[in-house]
Amino acid sequence: MIYLADIGGESRTRVLVLNGRRFPRATGRCIVAPDAEVPMVGYRPAPWEIECEDMLFSLAFLLTIPESTLWDRVGEPPVAVLNRARRIATRFMF
Numbered sequence: 668m669i670y671l672a673d674i675g676g677e678s679r680t681r682v683l684v685l686n687g688r689r690f691p692r693a694t695g696r697c698i699v700a701p702d703a704e705v706p707m708v709g710y711r712p713a714p715w716e717i718e719c720e721d722m723l724f725s726l727a728f729l730l731t732i733p734e735s736t737l738w739d740r741v742g743e744p745p746v747a748v749l750n751r752a753r754r755i756a757t758r759f760m761f
Contacts, residue, residue: 669719669742674701674732681741682732683717683724685749685756696731700724700752715759717752719744726756 671679682699691697703716703725712718715727720742744752 668740669722669744670699670737671739671741672699672732673736673738674699674730679738681722681724682730682737683719683744683749683752684737685729685753691734694731695734697734697737698756699730699732700726700756701728701730703728715755717748717755719748724752726752726759729756729759 668684670682670684672682674680674682681702683702684697684699686698700717701724703723705721705723712723715725717724717726722742
């Protein structure tokens with residue numbers, strides 16, 4: 668799912684939530700990839716960046732944030748995109 672979240676600073680950022688339901692239930696936190704700025708038209712994402720609609724999420728900056736800092740749900744990524752993001756994120760974590 669894609670949410671607006673408070674990840675520090677003065678503004679809300681779009682984040683791609685990577686975890687399932689059990690992780691937040693057990694820890695009260697969510698694993699998220701923050702929205703990255705798309706530098707220019709025709710930009711080819713790096714292997715650690717995930718494109719979803721008109722957004723780009725950076726898996727190089729994975730965070731865990733309190734579930735309470737997720738604000739408004741703004742989108743639902745396709746299952747294939749979410750699965751790809753989880754596979755790539757697993758490589759970064761281990």
